[in-house]
């Protein structure tokens with residue numbers, strides 16, 4: 001009874017279906033100090049492909065000196081078993097990265113631009129304007145290759161170096177992307193400083209101002225507000241979210257940042273609320289166990305530690 005009434009309350013304003021983009025193999029593994037062999041990365045992506053996830057960010061074509069862990073991008077991308085119905089995307093830092101990704105073959109590319117000038121300089125040694133010009137250069141090769149390009153607007157909720165990032169700054173960058181013909185934009189918070197009210201405010205502004213753009217949200221759970229912020233974003237109509245298996249990850253430029261919101265915790269929350277994800281939670285938990293084995297340390301996943309609600313109920317119904 002309790003769940004039925006909860007579903008009724010939330011379904012009035014929440015999407016019936018949500019798409020999850022798994023970024024663990026890229027965002028998650030990029031900060032792992034211990035090198036994970038390409039064969040293990042391939043095994044993780046293949047396992048994730050069998051869970052029902054619609055999109056997986058496989059790797060990044062960044063220079064191996066910048067992120068040695070992902071220096072095997074070509075090997076990993078060409079080694080995975082591509083499954084029908086799954087979109088395989090990669091992160092690219094620049095034109096050279098895009099050329100390399102297109103050479104191997106990829107379904108989608110994502111390139112970041114920071115809403116903070118300081119962070120953008122530290123990340124790619126370019127101003128925001130130079131980054132936007134670089135994106136225009138990449139469009140010249142991604143469009144003929146019919147490979148969609150998504151732009152990640154990073155530090156959209158605040159920056160560890162600049163402090164507050166205004167809503168106007170984010171809207172202005174998205175406006176310039178819209179003028180360039182970009183139709184996919186991910187709003188990202190690698191520093192994990194967004195809160196639900198800020199997310200609701202910023203996402204509703206963007207959805208209203210740019211109906212031609214398909215937005216997604218990429219939150220790190222550094223301060224434990226990622227799930228509540230996703231709920232806030234769903235309340236204003238957003239239905240695509242990034243997450244990371246087991247909560248793998250951090251951010252190379254953000255001190256003590258933790259990983260993305262945990263994929264299995266997010267799927268568990270959504271499914272329990274009656275929101276469809278088409279993802280098999282049990283298979284996902286197996287992927288999380290595999291990820292934990294690969295990095296050789298316990299991950300932050302709550303579901304991995306505590307089990308699902310269903311498991312708890314079953315254990316109580318079988319024991320006196």
Ligand code: ZN
Nearest residue numbers: 027190218260
């Ligand atoms: Zn991230």
